[in-house]
Amino acid sequence: MGILHDDVVLLRQSEKEGEPSVITVNCPDKTGLGSDLCRIILFFGLTVVRIDVSTDGKWCYLVFWVIGKPNTRWSLLKKRLIGVCPSCSSASGISYYRAELQSPRPPDVFLLKFCCYDRRGLLHDVTAVLYELELIIEKVKISTTPDGKVMDLFFITDTRELMHTKKRQEDTYDNLKSVLGDAMISCEIEMVGPEVTVCSQGPSFLPPEITEDMFDSEVVDEHRGGSPACKKASIAVDNLLSPSHTLIQIVCQDHKGFLYDIMRTLKDYNIQISYGRFTMKSKMDCELDLFIMQADGKKIVDPNKLNALCSRIQMELRRPLRVALVNRGPDTELLVANPVELSGKGRPLVFHDITLALKMLSVGVFSAEIGRYMVGDREWEIYRVLLDEGNGLPVPKTKIQEAVWKMLMGWE
Structure with missing residues (x-):
């Protein structure tokens, strides 16, 4: 041509x-x-x-x-x-x-595992670094220990396809270190098998209230307090x-x-x-x-x-995304779901926006995870964030749901 x-x-x-x-x-x-x-x-x-x-x-x-x-x-x-x-x-x-x-060759999946001392906004700061480095978060599991430490497991893929190199891993470590500072205790990066990104279809992982509030009805009932639209x-x-x-x-x-x-x-x-x-x-x-x-x-x-x-x-x-707050025993869980393309790609920046909204509200995160589930005939990427209510939430729950929704929709 x-x-x-x-x-x-x-x-x-x-x-x-x-x-x-x-x-x-x-x-x-x-x-x-x-x-x-x-x-x-x-x-x-x-x-x-x-x-x-x-x-x-x-x-x-x-x-x-x-x-x-x-x-x-x-x-x-x-x-x-x-x-x-x-x-x-x-x-x-x-x-x-x-x-x-x-079908293109699936990207290599790496496990970024680090331990650090917890603080407000830490999860978003880490997420922002990963996006800046063009690292795609496929799955994440985060847990907080009673002594104030956080163990973060990020399953990531590299847009630049360089994570197998020593230099790329060192750059990732240096960027995280610049944000975490002395709070970082340890950090490791290793390649893992692609099976970690396989969609989980086990019904036990999705309580009925999740599917009822977020997926059962396409018509929003505001009196039920379901996902905004x-x-x-x-x-x-x-x-x-x-x-x-x-x-x-x-x-x-x-x-x-x-x-x-x-x-x-x-x-x-x-x-x-x-x-x-x-x-x-x-x-x-x-x-x-x-x-x-x-x-x-x-x-x-x-x-x-x-x-x-x-x-x-x-x-x-x-409803390009679904946002809901549900009770998980005595705790509150924030749920965000977005549909996955048939090609397997998920919506970008979702976790970044969720954590940014929570950081701006000074709402802490006790644990978080990302998983893919089949709901009906579609695959969904579902973000589950257990909020830290140790000293009570600083804002009403309705304001948390509204703030996350507006951030994801670009209406902040």
Whole structure:
């Protein structure tokens, strides 16, 4: 095609603070590319204010207008975006969509184990370091001992695929040491088998109150005190405007990861986007128009398929994550759940945002763990955090749930 590798992604940073930077992606298309790109943008903490998408089924052109942060690593962002784009040679068209079905080699899993003296906000500080180093937290188990020590077990994968090297392990240790200081007692990193990330389906690990409060009903009953939801979300479908595409029009309240939630849903349904436009109508409200078709190149005319797709999108708009507080004996457990892509990827920054919200409320954590469970026909990533109530909670429980929800939704 004559396009240089570095020109697949072009970045134009804004010259004035508060104005959007522009990311242009020009590469061969693949089903789910929009989801992969939006996931990376979400991981880097950028806010998308506008997007234009256009593709002919073989080649695509995407433009993102994003608001960055003072510490945004733009060069690294560009590298990560290029990494998920298909190579130019894949645009031949013959084996194009078949390449999407090939499963990549699962990443190596490492166990980061360290012991330190506990303090308020420690868990978030550690989590922030791991995200800064581009280490993905797959599972975590944290426990507090009676003498004020914390044993943390983080099962992690390395985006840079360098954790097997001595230098990468030393860099990780040094960064943790800079945050923990003299509170760190010991720290070890070792490779473990991939079986630690296998989804656990044992019903004994999920008490009935969890599934009842978080998964049984898609309609939120505020009197039950269940998981919060966005109240504004409307979807309109038009199959007459285009002879070859189904038009989906969405108007809703914006939230962190909004585009990722829509794109991953379409990816899971194997739906291709031919044209799309996202715009912010106000500080909180947004509109998204998508011209879509099935993998066979036809519009969606089957009413059952169309209703199923719209119902799933509606659910993802209203409740992209589930947040609830439940009683666990005399203690209180914070639960957060988010759906896992069919590709096996979970939503980024969830644990980071949970721990940040608790730190800002000065709420301590007694123990925490992350696991994957099958609930119904979907796999969920569930975060279970047992709150430290030794001296009582500093704020009401309802405020804790609300603060965590707002942090995850980007409404803090």
